[in-house]
Amino acid sequence: MSTAELLVPHKQIQAAGPDEIAQKCLYYMHMMREVEDRIERKLYRQGKIVGGVYVGRGQEAISVGTSLLSEPEDVLLPSHRDMAVFLIRGVPAGRIFAQYMGRVGGMTRGKDGNMHMGDLKLNIISIISAMAACVPVATGAALALRYQGKPNVAFAYFGDGATSRGDWHEGLNFASVQKLPVVFICNNNQYAYSTPLTKQMACANVADRGPAYNIPAEIVDGNDVLAVHEAGKRAVAHARSGQGPYLLECKTFRMTGHSASDGADYVPKNLWDEWGKLDPIVRLETRMLDQGWTTKADLEELRTRIRAEVDDAVAWAEKSPLPDPSTLLDDVYES
């Protein structure tokens, strides 16, 4: 499959067979991993990217498994660990590299960095740094979808840390009171910066909070992309049918520091080892080989192709100019 074919037809995916879904998931998980590896392990270390670098290594199954379910008119609010949302909605990888490099070709034209990006033409709403702020905004987007009579859904992404914030609770409560079509998708990666889950909340699961708001909640293995995809189908179907919001907790692990400048020495070594064995890409590849959906040669060919695509994207971004200081005052207001 070419990139162009992969980008367009996510509408058809629900009718696709399991092998086709697996192919798409594998492509986007690999793409996300490769793009983020270049950002964190090459361009950042080369000094070509300055400022904050946040990646979703080990968490690729969550944004891939869920956002492949989105219809073009659905609205998505990806967190900083959900790179695949941008790729699946059709943002060229070059624009993402340019964004990280502060170049004009980036989605914010150098006005903001890293994963702080959005595009209303693609129905992606940009996060702000205080992550839980997106939750009430997603609720409002869903309110607008219903107001406009559209059969669409808002996908609100966040981590476990965001669920400690008041506006997370305000947003869930309001969405449930109004029975709005929102799918709340938590990547529970066990750490909020250096703070482990046990210091973050006294309940065992983020999903435990759903019933308090009369929101159905489900826990899924966040490192099994096909399981995430299946759970996502239930969540989206619930929201789309007018029954109100749904909370999906994807259990995973952040296989990196909070940011590129964080060595994460606070994470016990055995956790890296245990979760390393559950890598979502390796798991999917193993399953696909077992099922006969792919071959080792195909997998090698895919990796080669993705590396070439990403090479081209980086080259494109490096050619994109840095912003002219004369644009400093532009776009504070419409006029």
Added chain:
Amino acid sequence: MPTTYLEAIREGLWEEMERDSNVFLLGEDIGHYGGAFKVTAGFLEKFGEKRVVDTPISESAIVGASIGASLMGLRAVCEMQFSDFITCGFDQIVNFAAKCRYRWNAAVPMVIRAPSGGGIHGGPFHSQNPEMWFVRTPGLKVVAPATAYDAKGLIKSAIRDNDPVLFFEHKGLYRRIKEELPSGDYTVPIGRAKIARRGHHLSIITYGAMVWVALEAAERLAEEGIDIEVVDLRTLLPLDRATVCESAKKTSKVLLLHEDTRTGGMAGELAATLTETVWDYLDGPIVRVTAPDTPVPFSAPLEEAFLPNAEKVIEKARWLYRY
């Protein structure tokens, strides 16, 4: 029939909702109850629950949902029951709404209505003037009308604006101010001050309820032969520096007046602007009459001492006139 300041806001909201089906309201107690001040009384019956949304007591959700809906093409008009409670939605306003256009070219055409101001014995949490928290946030627009005419014209402009607008409506003016308004549709442009009274001896630059204090002081000073010009800012951000500077050039003496507390108030920004721009025209120091740097006190003698009034303005204006 004269229209009150409160009725003017109601008429503006009503007409804009009739004019544009994308305009909708949300806030605490605004629907069935008609709002704490009854600004939205009758709206639910006319426009229905879809367009008049009663919300939980969740300012962050109210502002955040307004942002989300406005990003998707609606025009949300949300109400903070008292402007003092706007703090609970602060992050959504200054970090989310204000920065969307600059960061990723996304329009957030929403309005936050916020009943503000003292003189109603509301105490520290029902009397504040929080406008300057937002005036120093690029990307927001901040308006504070003094008259019924401007209240109606500015709420309409705010709703039609494609940037987030904070609309500070002074509670003390709600039922105190009455004017004959023109029939039919009209708007007042955001970003333009107006000369509320022409004079040539001294300029008082002010906004909100203090416009009426300035006008009262001007009437009384006229009896002494002191001819005061009163500039009503109407919009605080973006600030109409040109009109302020023109008035200062004409009168050469400037008194800055606001109900908000002193430090970091609008007067400081105006004084710096005047010094940078029209220093050569000034014949005296720029003086301020403001509330002192305290919370808004509850008990009547304390609140009276806190609020600027005509006597305080007259005393300073006389001193400056004679300088």
